[in-house]
Amino acid sequence: MSRQGLVVSRSNRVLKGTGIRTIVRSALALREGQATDTPRPPNIRYTLMTRRRRIYEGKAKVLYEGPEPGTLIQHFKDDATAFNAKKHEVIDGKGVLNNRISEYVFTNLNEIGVPTHFIKRLNMREQLIREVEIIPLEVVVRNVAAGSLSTRLGIEEGTQLPRSIIEFYYKNDALNDPMVSEEHITAFGWANPQEIDDIMALAIRVNDFLSGLFLGVGIRLVDFKMECGRLFEGEMMRIVVADEISPDSCRLWDIKSNDKLDKDRFRRDMGGLVEAYTEVAKRLGIIAENEPIGGSSPKLVQ
Ligand SMILES: Nc1ncnc2c1ncn2[C@@H]1O[C@H](COP(=O)(O)OP(=O)(O)O)[C@@H](O)[C@H]1O
């Protein structure tokens, strides 16, 4: 499971530039899934000695200690889970795509003045983020009826909602992420009324931005989930958007065909998940039309 301290596979390429720095750089690049043209000496196994402290391993991502205090590295795994992890699969390439798509969304949010935890992407699977105190809520914004809203309220999937609706779910796997109201949130101290106002204002801005972004590339933003956190800067604290925004956390339907381009393909056993996420990335101009995607990083030998 852990990719720390791994042994890098051998290469039979020409020996050149094999100083320790070069070797460590190649090993790092390989581990992080970057292409590297640096030749490695043949028939020698190198063990990468740099160990990062793993802070948290979740269902789809791993958090490592970052290079500076107050930073973390967010690593995107290929694991797909649904129905509170009762359904689980490893889908080759998903992590790479989510890393790129989430980078694109968060970079744009930062640029339009919506504060986020995102600093920069480091490699194919990892990004540097600011450590925040996660507010234990999943904030869901809905524009079109789908999923649990349709089931709960008997509204046919695909029905345009009279206005965007914000819902809160308590982020707790053991309890199945139950839906909660502002009353619960304030009574149990998960967030105070001012913070709820800030979260809702952020949610609306993110929804407006994402709806326009996706509409521009022929995709309807049906709904999405976001997480927020408290970012402490000296004496000050502000609420920022954290975690990820990707086809794992959005419902995205093709405007014309209504084809699903999101994690419902996995939840509903439809197949073609990587192809759908690739389509989203291509339409957003994140990856080139002919760019190969879907493979993970180079194969690593234990
Ligand atoms: N900037 C951040 N600082 C601290 N924790 C974060 C930050 N961004 C996301 N997280 C947390 O990191 C975890 C990401 O891993 P994920 O696989 O999504 O976990 P989970 O299974 O808990 O949803 C989530 O629990 C998320 O709340």
Ligand SMILES: [Mg+2]
């Ligand atoms: Mg998560």
